[in-house]
Amino acid sequence: MSGTRLLPLPHTTRTASLAAIALAFACQPLFAQRDLTDIPAPDPVAERAAMTVADGYEVTLFASDPMIAKPLQINFDPQGRLWVSSSKVYPQIQPGEVANDTVTVLEDRDGDGVADHHTVFADGLLMPTAVLPGDGGAYVANSTEMLHLADTDGDGTADTRRVILAGFGAEDTHHILHTFRWGPDARLFFNQSIYIHSHVETPSGVKRLNGGGIWRFLPRTLAA
Numbered sequence: 001m002s003g004t005r006l007l008p009l010p011h012t013t014r015t016a017s018l019a020a021i022a023l024a025f026a027c028q029p030l031f032a033q034r035d036l037t038d039i040p041a042p043d044p045v046a047e048r049a050a051m052t053v054a055d056g057y058e059v060t061l062f063a064s065d066p067m068i069a070k071p072l073q074i075n076f077d078p079q080g081r082l083w084v085s086s087s088k089v090y091p092q093i094q095p096g097e098v099a100n101d102t103v104t105v106l107e108d109r110d111g112d113g114v115a116d117h118h119t120v121f122a123d124g125l126l127m128p129t130a131v132l133p134g135d136g137g138a139y140v141a142n143s144t145e146m147l148h149l150a151d152t153d154g155d156g157t158a159d160t161r162r163v164i165l166a167g168f169g170a171e172d173t174h175h176i177l178h179t180f181r182w183g184p185d186a187r188l189f190f191n192q193s194i195y196i197h198s199h200v201e202t203p204s205g206v207k208r209l210n211g212g213g214i215w216r217f218l219p220r221t222l223a224a
Contacts, residue, residue, distance in 0.1 A: 063106050063115040073178065077133035082106040082115065085131035085140065091173040093126070101125040103140060103149065105156070122149045122158040127173060130190060132180035135219060139188060141177035144168045146190075146217075165217070165224060167206075169196035175212070188217045200224060 044061045053059055062082065072085045087101040103122045106115040121138065130141035137150030137158060146165040149158035170176050175193035183189050192198060194212040202224045209215065217224045 060113050062108070062113065063118075067106065067115060067118050068104065072128060073130045073180065075132050075180065080108065081133075083121070083131050083133050083138055085125075085128035087125075087127045087129075090127050090129075099124075099126040101128050103128060103131050103138060103158075119156040121151070121156065122161070127176070129173075129176055129178045130180040132182065132188065134182065134188075139164070139180055139219075141168075141180065141190070143176065144170050146177065148219075164219070164222065165200050165202065167200040168192065168198045171195050171197065177215075183216070186218070186220075188219060190215050190217070 042065055044064050048059050048061065051059055063084075068084050068086060070086050070088060070090065072087055072090065074082055074084050076082055082105070084104045084106060085101070086104060087099075089097060089099050089101065093099055100123055102120050102125065105119045105121050107117045107119075108115050109117050122140070125140065126143045128140050128142055130139075132139045135148065135150075136152075137148055137160075140147045140149055144166060145163050145168065148162045148164050150160045150162075151158055152160055168177050169192065172193075172195040175196050177190055177192055179189075179191045181189050191214055192209060192212060196212070197210045198208065200207045200209075203222050204224075207224050215224060
């Protein structure tokens with residue numbers, strides 16, 4: 001092939017070629033998933049049987065539908081209870097729809113490794129994409145806010161709701177606040193992803209994050 005050169009295509013030709021490629025991909029079966037209607041019902045037994053588990057390990061089912069539905073994040077507390085944030089309206093609330101998303105606490109009271117009791121700790125939430133137990137209740141990402149929900153009378157349900165931080169972006173619900181975790185320094189770490197622009201009021205001034213990144217928050221001083 002000596003003497004053959006690869007020449008750049010003219011702009012109009014490149015545009016037409018890219019459009020043709022995009023159209024070809026649009027015709028592929030993967031785009032048909034957008035109209036997928038034959039969705040099999042969840043089958044934990046079949047799903048577990050299909051797993052390849054390393055020697056010395058086993059997979060057990062702690063909880064499933066209908067005890068939990070559309071979970072967004074889970075975290076265990078020191079008592080072994082599983083906290084689950086769930087959303088029926090995620091990722092897009094419809095016009096006129098009233099959000100009533102929840103945080104549920106699951107317990108294994110007889111010690112057999114399977115949840116046998118659940119309590120709705122809080123409802124009336126909007127896309128709670130994160131939950132983390134701590135400080136007498138739980139920290140919850142509630143769309144543009146970080147809340148702390150507390151149970152002050154010991155009945156298992158939240159009776160106080162405090163906005164800890166507000167001003168987080170919500171341009172794309174797939175990328176809003178998520179993944180609450182405690183760090184070794186007693187700080188709460190959490191993420192936001194690309195396309196999000198946050199301008200958060202704190203005691204030390206406005207903190208801004210335009211795009212993806214990790215937040216670090218100290219509850220004792222409300223420092224972010």
